[in-house]
Amino acid sequence: MIQEKKSRKITFDYWKHLYAHRTNNMLSSEIRDLLSLSARPDIISFAGGLPEVRALNYQKLERYIKRAVKIDGDVSLQYGTSEGYYPLKTKLVEVMKMEGIEVNEEDMIITTGGQQAIDLLAKIFLNPGDVIIVEAPSYTGALNSFKSYEPEIVSIPVDKDGIKTQQLEDVLEELYKKNTQVKFIYIVTNFSNPSGVTTSLERRRKLLDLAKKYNTVIIEDNPYGMLRFEGKSIPSLKELDLKRNDQIVIYISTLSKIFAPGLRIGWIVAPHPILEKINIAIQSADLCTSSLTQRIAYEYFSDPTWKENIEKFIRIYRERRDTMLKALEESFPEEATWSKPEGGFFIWLKLPEYLNTKEILADAVTNKVAYVPGTGFYVDGRGKNEARLSFSTEGPERIERGINILAKVIKDKMSLYKKFL
Numbered sequence: 001m002i003q004e005k006k007s008r009k010i011t012f013d014y015w016k017h018l019y020a021h022r023t024n025n026m027l028s029s030e031i032r033d034l035l036s037l038s039a040r041p042d043i044i045s046f047a048g049g050l051p052e053v054r055a056l057n058y059q060k061l062e063r064y065i066k067r068a069v070k071i072d073g074d075v076s077l078q079y080g081t082s083e084g085y086y087p088l089k090t091k092l093v094e095v096m097k098m099e100g101i102e103v104n105e106e107d108m109i110i111t112t113g114g115q116q117a118i119d120l121l122a123k124i125f126l127n128p129g130d131v132i133i134v135e136a137p138s139y140t141g142a143l144n145s146f147k148s149y150e151p152e153i154v155s156i157p158v159d160k161d162g163i164k165t166q167q168l169e170d171v172l173e174e175l176y177k178k179n180t181q182v183k184f185i186y187i188v189t190n191f192s193n194p195s196g197v198t199t200s201l202e203r204r205r206k207l208l209d210l211a212k213k214y215n216t217v218i219i220e221d222n223p224y225g226m227l228r229f230e231g232k233s234i235p236s237l238k239e240l241d242l243k244r245n246d247q248i249v250i251y252i253s254t255l256s257k258i259f260a261p262g263l264r265i266g267w268i269v270a271p272h273p274i275l276e277k278i279n280i281a282i283q284s285a286d287l288c289t290s291s292l293t294q295r296i297a298y299e300y301f302s303d304p305t306w307k308e309n310i311e312k313f314i315r316i317y318r319e320r321r322d323t324m325l326k327a328l329e330e331s332f333p334e335e336a337t338w339s340k341p342e343g344g345f346f347i348w349l350k351l352p353e354y355l356n357t358k359e360i361l362a363d364a365v366t367n368k369v370a371y372v373p374g375t376g377f378y379v380d381g382r383g384k385n386e387a388r389l390s391f392s393t394e395g396p397e398r399i400e401r402g403i404n405i406l407a408k409v410i411k412d413k414m415s416l417y418k419k420f421l
């Protein structure tokens with residue numbers, strides 16, 4: 001295995017006067033430094049949500065890669081169209097059908113991961129000062145991308161049923177009265193990153209009603225929908241939108257969680273005029289998504305056993321979630337609460353308000369456990385006493401140990417505070 005190079009040494013930044021304003025919004029360097037430690041093997045990491053790629057059959061993958069080069073090297077090693085590799089689109093149409101979304105190849109564009117899909121959408125929709133709406137807490141990768149286009153981000157809290165649609169309606173009405181156009185609403189509908197929450201059917205319907213009434217679109221980001229461990233799946237916003245023929249949902253997904261993130265393949269399903277704009281944006285972003293990885297993904301989805309891998313992933317993540325929930329229940333102080341996701345990668349933790357998860361992280365890392373503090377998932381400084389715990393990365397034994405360590409760190413902090421309160 002090739003070892004990572006040593007991390008970069010940050011010295012005095014002589015170039016500060018040259019950077020664009022958008023760089024001001026990037027993740028605070030203390031958290032970044034602490035989290036970079038979480039890549040060390042001695043640290044039990046609940047920080048990054050890494051998919052368990054080791055569950056894949058590497059021998060089979062080797063065959064797919066060989067075929068991609070041997071049979072089809074002229075295509076795999078060449079530039080592709082910015083639309084994406086058509087045969088892979090045909091496979092993705094089948095994948096989406098399994099989730100209840102019936103579209104065809106012309107309705108989608110393949111992107112370099114879901115992250116690029118988010119960034120391209122922000123690029124084509126946002127002028128500085130435009131208003132967008134997100135859930136609170138929301139996916140940091142999306143927030144950071146949005147921020148770089150300098151919009152005003154309005155965040156609406158989530159509860160156990162997803163985004164609070166009554167509050168959303170009040171905000172939309174207020175903005176409407178001020179003649180302010182909301183450019184889009186961004187939402188992760190299933191087992192959200194970071195909250196683990198799934199938007200209920202009632203709220204999904206209400207969201208669609210509101211987007212229509214206030215003449216905006218919804219970006220539905222669904223990387224985790226196929227990783228449901230229990231309960232009944234809920235129709236996606238896109239499926240409901242297609243049935244209503246409203247054309248107000250832009251759908252994003254990715255192969256990162258159902259196959260492997262190293263391929264960097266995602267996709268966007270949207271009304272055709274929007275896809276036209278995305279197509280042009282791709283041409284200035286990266287010309288096209290990697291022909292080689294798209295060709296490999298095509299091989300992967302041509303082998304029906306890919307569905308067995310989803311079942312395997314579900315078994316693995318379900319066991320890890322159960323282990324984490326049990327350990328939390330057994331070891332955490334009763335003042336703490338957490339979400340109970342029915343799928344995906346994440347549990348959202350809330351501690352008493354006097355605690356600061358950024359401060360606790362330093363102690364946790366000293367004790368060899370890492371997580372992500374809550375503030376990075378909000379745009380307004382909230383989340384100080386909250387944190388995201390990912391259960392996807394570590395095996396059950398390390399999860400149990402890590403949660404017990406974290407419980408002790410938190411309890412020690414609490415008793416210290418109680419002494420002085």
Ligand SMILES: Cc1ncc(COP(=O)(O)O)c(C=O)c1O
Nearest residue numbers: 113114115139188193254256266
């Ligand atoms: C909600 C959400 N959207 C998008 C992404 C980006 O995924 P990728 O770029 O690997 O497809 C992630 C990754 O964690 C995510 O959690």
